[in-house]
Amino acid sequence: MTGGPGARRARFDQVSLGFDTPGGRLTVIDDVSYDIDEGEFIAVIGPSGCGKTTMMNMLAGFQKPTSGRVLFDGVPVVGPGPERGVIFQEYGVFPWLTVRDNIAFGLRLKANRVPAAERDEICAHYLALMGLTEFANAYPKHLSGGMRQRLAIARAYAVRPRFLLMDEPFGALDAQTRIHMQTLLLRVLAAERKTVMLITHSVEEAVFMASRIVVVTARPARIKEIVEVPFAYPRTEQLREGREFAELRARVGRLVMDEYTAPLAPTPSFVPAD
Amino acid sequence: MHVRGLRTVVLRLAPWLCVVLLWYAVRLSGFVNDALIPAPQQVAARFIDLLLHHGLLYDIFASARRVFAGVTLGIAVAVPIGFLIGWYRPARIFADPLINFFRALPPIALIPLVIVYFGVDEVAKLVILFYAAFFSGVIVMYEGVSQITPLYIRVAQTLGASELETFLKVIIPLTVPHILTALRVSLGVTWATLVASELIAAQRGLGATIQNASTYFLLDVIYVGIICIGCVALIMDTLLRRLSAWLLVWQDRAVG
Numbered sequence: 135m136t137g138g139p140g141a142r143r144a145r146f147d148q149v150s151l152g153f154d155t156p157g158g159r160l161t162v163i164d165d166v167s168y169d170i171d172e173g174e175f176i177a178v179i180g181p182s183g184c185g186k187t188t189m190m191n192m193l194a195g196f197q198k199p200t201s202g203r204v205l206f207d208g209v210p211v212v213g214p215g216p217e218r219g220v221i222f223q224e225y226g227v228f229p230w231l232t233v234r235d236n237i238a239f240g241l242r243l244k245a246n247r248v249p250a251a252e253r254d255e256i257c258a259h260y261l262a263l264m265g266l267t268e269f270a271n272a273y274p275k276h277l278s279g280g281m282r283q284r285l286a287i288a289r290a291y292a293v294r295p296r297f298l299l300m301d302e303p304f305g306a307l308d309a310q311t312r313i314h315m316q317t318l319l320l321r322v323l324a325a326e327r328k329t330v331m332l333i334t335h336s337v338e339e340a341v342f343m344a345s346r347i348v349v350v351t352a353r354p355a356r357i358k359e360i361v362e363v364p365f366a367y368p369r370t371e372q373l374r375e376g377r378e379f380a381e382l383r384a385r386v387g388r389l390v391m392d393e394y395t396a397p398l399a400p401t402p403s404f405v406p407a408d
Numbered sequence: 409m410h411v412r413g414l415r416t417v418v419l420r421l422a423p424w425l426c427v428v429l430l431w432y433a434v435r436l437s438g439f440v441n442d443a444l445i446p447a448p449q450q451v452a453a454r455f456i457d458l459l460l461h462h463g464l465l466y467d468i469f470a471s472a473r474r475v476f477a478g479v480t481l482g483i484a485v486a487v488p489i490g491f492l493i494g495w496y497r498p499a500r501i502f503a504d505p506l507i508n509f510f511r512a513l514p515p516i517a518l519i520p521l522v523i524v525y526f527g528v529d530e531v532a533k534l535v536i537l538f539y540a541a542f543f544s545g546v547i548v549m550y551e552g553v554s555q556i557t558p559l560y561i562r563v564a565q566t567l568g569a570s571e572l573e574t575f576l577k578v579i580i581p582l583t584v585p586h587i588l589t590a591l592r593v594s595l596g597v598t599w600a601t602l603v604a605s606e607l608i609a610a611q612r613g614l615g616a617t618i619q620n621a622s623t624y625f626l627l628d629v630i631y632v633g634i635i636c637i638g639c640v641a642l643i644m645d646t647l648l649r650r651l652s653a654w655l656l657v658w659q660d661r662a663v664g
Binding site: 213214216218 | 566
């Protein structure tokens with residue numbers, strides 16, 4: 135529980151990950167180090183299949199590096215925990231629970247149990263915040279993709295994580311919903327400050343949302359460059375129309391595109407799931 | 409709404425009407441000896457006769473009770489075992505060949521052995537029906553469980569769920585649909601095995617009724633027995649489907 139704004143929250147310390155395959159040793163992540171400080175919004179961007187989701191999985195506690203350390207609050211990550219909320223690309227909304235019960239799920243667990251009255255209050259709050267109040271008693275089968283993702287975010291928020299990990303959370307949404315969701319998420323973040331790690335392949339999304347962008351190379355993943363995003367929060371839609379935004383987007387875009395044209399490390403027999 | 413309701417009723421009744429019409433058609437066509445095909449009204453008359461004077465209801469009850477006991481026991485064992493095999497890879501590698509070996513054996517082929525080991529009483533019939541229920545149920549169960557995606561488990565863990573909580577609040581709800589499917593499948597298979605199980609010196613029961621009737625070439629009784637087996641199975645299946653629909657209201661179904 136150390137520190138206020140600016141304190142180090144998470145750290146990748148010389149992290150590498152490799153597999154032994156029939157075709158030889160396959161390195162997925164190669165000696166990656168960076169820090170994520172309290173209150174930061176880090177976007178990790180790189181070509182698909184480069185291992186950026188793997189990085190998130192390490193910090194979430196689903197996967198261990200073969201060498202190096204992944205630290206959260208100075209302690210090596212050994213498994214998942216409620217202080218690190220995760221938003222998955224496939225939403226992971228529980229289909230057998232109503233919208234309200236999905237949000238309440240975490241609050242009924244021993245790890246973050248709260249009295250029923252408080253639980254109702256928290257549910258009502260996030261239902262309203264995410265525009266789901268009308269659907270409180272509906273099952274997820276009745277929700278659109280965007281609403282499911284809003285529900286997943288509400289559910290993650292309800293247990294008050296200090297850190298949010300998001301794996302291409304808007305990847306499956308149509309362009310308009312996606313833009314809407316980006317703005318909504320920034321608004322929610324402005325109200326309830328969190329530290330965020332966003333995995334994305336969209337340059338536009340990274341520049342619009344993040345305070346720093348970690349650009350990752352094609353396999354094996356190394357850090358190509360860490361780009362500071364100078365725009366102040368709260369950010370609004372108008373930001374996208376400005377020249378500075380366009381310039382930065384173009385610069386980050388070039389960094390990412392370079393990786394698509396660069397020759398891949400020779401490991402044709404095995405491609406890891408991104 | 410009303411018109412749709414009427415349409416549904418007509419659609420539900422139409423196939424039965426077709427069967428009866430076909431039945432009459434075969435009889436009237438003259439291709440088959442009349443003695444070999446009792447007329448529907450003859451079978452209906454026999455049905456009422458059996459019901460009133462020969463305790464048909466008790467035969468139905470005796471058979472239904474056997475099937476019920478076989479399915480209950482079979483599923484009670486198939487659910488935990490199917491779950492273990494579906495969930496733990498080593499358990500699957502261990503059990504898969506065994507299960508597929510035994511599943512391939514038709515219960516009828518086991519009757520001589522069952523008589524040797526379990527005699528000719530209710531226990532023997534129960535063993536046959538249990539066998540049929542268990543092996544049909546366990547397959548459905550473990551195929552289903554092995555397809556549960558790890559996503560929901562990961563979600564629960566990131567929200568702070570302990571292993572026990574993950575099991576109770578995520579894995580069990582995800583298993584319920586497979587339990588219900590296993591129940592339905594094994595109910596069907598067990599009914600189909602009923603006649604075979606009642607070959608073992610049964611006095612009462614629909615299978616026994618058919619057996620006894622065949623000795624005396626009472627075709628209309630055989631028809632009654634077969635129709636009763638089908639009807640009871642249909643009723644049980646309908647009840648199970650209602651239960652499923654109620655328990656799985658959250659599921660996204662193409663058919664309403």
